Amino acid sequence: MYNKASQKLWIEFIKEPIFDEQQVFTGFLIILNDVSVRKVSETEAAKQLVSLKKMSFIASHEIRHEFSKIMQVTQTIKLQKPDIQVYQQLLAEIEKSTDKMNAAIYELNNQINFATSNSISLDAYLHQEIEEIVLIDDDGLINEMNKVVIRSVFPDMPVKVFNEVDYAISHINAHPFTRRKIIVDLNFPHKSGWHFLDEYQKLDQPWSVVVLTSSLQQEDIERSKGYRFVTHFMTKPLNQTQLKGLRILASKKLRVA
Numbered sequence: 001m002y003n004k005a006s007q008k009l010w011i012e013f014i015k016e017p018i019f020d021e022q023q024v025f026t027g028f029l030i031i032l033n034d035v036s037v038r039k040v041s042e043t044e045a046a047k048q049l050v051s052l053k054k055m056s057f058i059a060s061h062e063i064r065h066e067f068s069k070i071m072q073v074t075q076t077i078k079l080q081k082p083d084i085q086v087y088q089q090l091l092a093e094i095e096k097s098t099d100k101m102n103a104a105i106y107e108l109n110n111q112i113n114f115a116t117s118n119s120i121s122l123d124a125y126l127h128q129e130i131e132e133i134v135l136i137d138d139d140g141l142i143n144e145m146n147k148v149v150i151r152s153v154f155p156d157m158p159v160k161v162f163n164e165v166d167y168a169i170s171h172i173n174a175h176p177f178t179r180r181k182i183i184v185d186l187n188f189p190h191k192s193g194w195h196f197l198d199e200y201q202k203l204d205q206p207w208s209v210v211v212l213t214s215s216l217q218q219e220d221i222e223r224s225k226g227y228r229f230v231t232h233f234m235t236k237p238l239n240q241t242q243l244k245g246l247r248i249l250a251s252k253k254l255r256v257a
Contacts, residue, residue: 009034064102064235068214069142071098072237076145079152129179130207132158136168136184136196137212146183146212146238153243164188165196172203179207183238186213186220197227205229212238 014031074095078088133150137143143161150159162168165188172180182200186193193211200209208231211224216235224230234242 064214064216067098067101068236069139071095071102072142072145072149074098075237075239076148079148130157130181131179132160132181134168134171134180134182135159135161136163136165136182136193138163138185138188142185142236149238149240150243153240165191165193165199168196169199169203172200172205176203176205182207182209183212184209185236186211186215194223197224197230200229201227210234212236 012033014033016029016031017025018027018029020026074091077091133154135143135146135150137146140163143163147159147161150157160171162171168182168184172182184193184196188195193213197209207229209227209229210232211220211230212234213220214236221233224233
């Protein structure tokens with residue numbers, strides 16, 4: 001139905017039977033209500049929901065990825081034990097600011113996805129004695145900083161770094177009996193971390209995988225649960241507390257890489 005200005009109208013149609021005093025049907029009462037405003041509101045609400053989901057993606061992927069870099073830079077510098085007091089104080093202030101921003105992004109994402117966590121255990125994590133840690137991330141700077149964090153907790157642990165999925169798979173194929181923990185990012189410009197998980201699944205290896213990403217998307221968390229070997233979903237930046245929580249047992253046969 002359209003009004004005089006040729007604008008489309010949403011009409012609610014109500015049809016009620018009418019009976020006389022002897023309960024004999026005499027006709028219908030027809031009521032037409034203009035509900036165009038309500039329908040427009042519902043349409044706008046749907047559009048807003050799409051926008052909110054886009055905001056969630058931006059907050060959890062793009063913005064937080066950059067802030068996770070800043071957070072890890074400050075953490076790495078602190079691990080180098082700078083001896084300039086003012087410099088340390090500035091770093092502390094920067095870290096406070098990034099922590100607040102990180103918390104705000106979590107809150108924004110929670111409002112849309114209802115629940116998320118920065119460290120979610122997806123399965124019981126076994127005490128496994130390992131010989132190496134494999135890092136897979138296309139960002140070279142992140143890889144180097146992650147190595148610093150790992151060495152601060154496990155100083156004698158060999159760390160193998162790969163910025164492409166295919167190279168990591170080739171290494172694992174070439175050394176199938178090496179006991180290892182694998183830490184992989186999800187977001188790559190070409191073959192993603194999901195591609196790695198699919199390929200690794202075909203190898204039927206017993207060694208578990210930790211997803212380490214800047215993503216806070218609930219969809220990514222749920223999808224990760226579909227891989228039996230993925231035991232943890234952690235958000236960047238990698239820190240000492242996260243590593244200690246993985247319960248990695250270093251092999252006595254380890255040599256410094």
